[in-house]
Amino acid sequence: MPFQSIEPRRLYRQIADQIRGLIRSGEFPAGARLPPERDLAKQLGVSRPSVREALIALEVEGLVAVRIGSGIYVMGPGVKNGESELTGTVHAEAGPFELLRARYVIESECAALAAKSVKKAQLAAIEDALGQMQRELDDDSQPLGGDRMFHLRIAEATGNGALVAVVKMLWEERTGPLYKQLEDHYDSPALWISAMAEHRAVLKAITARDPAAARSAMQRHLNQAYKRFSTGWDTLH
Amino acid sequence: MPFQSIEPRRLYRQIADQIRGLIRSGEFPAGARLPPERDLAKQLGVSRPSVREALIALEVEGLVAVRIGSGIYVMGPGVKNGESELTGTVHAEAGPFELLRARYVIESECAALAAKSVKKAQLAAIEDALGQMQRELDDDSQPLGGDRMFHLRIAEATGNGALVAVVKMLWEERTGPLYKQLEDHYDSPALWISAMAEHRAVLKAITARDPAAARSAMQRHLNQAYKRFSTGWDTLH
DNA sequence: GGTGGAAAATTGGTAATACCACTTGACCAG
DNA sequence: CTGGTCAAGTGGTATTACCAATTTTCCACC
Secondary structure (H helix, E strand, O other): OOOOOOOOOHHHHHHHHHHHHHOOOOOOOOOOEOHHHHHHHHHHHOOHHHHHHHHHHHHHOEEEEEEHHHOEEEOOOOOEEEEEOHHHHHHHHEEEHHHHHHHHHHHHHHHHHHHHOOOHHHHHHHHHHHHHHHHHHHOOOHHHHHHHHHHHHHHHHHHOOHHHHHHHHHHHOOOOHHHHHHHHHHHOHHHHHHHHHHHHHHHHHHHHHOOHHHHHHHHHHHHHHHHHHHHHHHHHO | OOOOOOOOOOOOHHHHHHHHHHHHHOOOOOEEOOHHHHHHHHHHHOHHHHHHHHHHHHOOOOOOOEOOOOEEEEOOOOOOOOOHHHHHHHHHHHHHHHHHHHHHHHHHHHHHHHHHOOOHHHHHHHHHHHHHHHHHHHOOOOHHHHHHHHHHHHHHHHHOHHHHHHHHHHHHHHOHHHHHHHHHHHOOHHHHHHHHHHHHHHHHHOOOHHHHHHHHHHHHHHHHHHHHHHHHHHOOO
16 A cells, blocks of 8 residues: 555645744744734635634644734743743743653652553553554664553543543643654663663553552653653753 | 633634534544534534634644545544543543542642742732632622632642643633533532632642642642532532 | 723624535446 | 446635624813
């Protein structure tokens, strides 16, 4: 099956991409107000509903905020729906570390909850995720798919859909540009092997239905990830 | 900056939330095809462009895939393989309670972190939020704006942007239709006065920079909220 | 000159309608 | 069985209209 299906390029995506490019290039910096929908439509030679669809996409991405009767504002570090944020600059500069810290807090509690209520099928799913990671390592590729699945499966084992959504969201944040750049930099099989061992310790504690051990094992894993990340960060900067 | 801007709930988000809920509840499992746009618009009593805007949002989230001429298909991460279906019914029946449980886990840790690192201005912001709640109560309106601000300000006091985003996301989930229906049902000043007192206990512990007490106070508050919610839930069903 | 309120202008929100492009399924011919 | 055609259905885009919210302008009054 060598053929890649050809999907037509929807107009809203084209418009969103163009606006995103203008934001990224600095034409519209954080806090700036975009031209009105009607003007954008005229300038881009498209209809206003198409512009609106593009803006919905950008709004869902968190790149812009739409204010009724006022306009469309570019979001970004230090800009949150018109509020002046005390933590804005910290957020801008420390994103990836904050993410890891947030994961430390949240995923360790997820591991503890999972240890309390995990079902056999969920244990099997977590093991499958480890298996997938191993296969990816064997194929000389970054085991990101398996990694993601491991963490999501643990969240699912909590039996709490909201926590699944949170872990998923944190994972998606993990695919942001800064984090990803660093991941590419410090990719090495040895590090992943350490991570695998840490994952196995988490699974062992969950299997043993020991919440405290599960929390502790996940904290250890994410703390090690934090350290690995810090080492890589210092090297790059 | 004591006032939280009140954003009206855009129709596309309401529609997207309802569709997302149907997907999560299993009404439309992975691979299923949603009703046509025109039918959805008719069934929901809205215009087709509004449905399209909602579908754009869901598509950007990766929850659905839109095929020109064919229809809209559910992608639905977390419901991709057979094992995940074991937790499907739990999701359907326990959505609002799951949310509260997730908040119990996450926001209690946020309160503890806030107690460790809170700054004066952040304390003032949390107090302002309580002030807003009081003003809303005095005006005989549900102090939802102040409530939201209270929780967000605590997340901000953690100094961790990712946690702010998580708490914000959980709040947004809180405005889903099922949760909101129940909130309307059990609205009563006496309950909010209890909640205010619990909030004050949280603030007191954070002010005292006592992480354990802050965690404990937030857990108490959210546990009480859980109980209030359960009582209301039993009455309604 | 300054302030407050009303009106006008602007901007986004939603709906209705029209028409086009693509997909799917049915049917028929070879 | 395969390929072609056609009709129906579905999403895509555009135009127009009107409503709701916000901002700006104007004017009266002190």
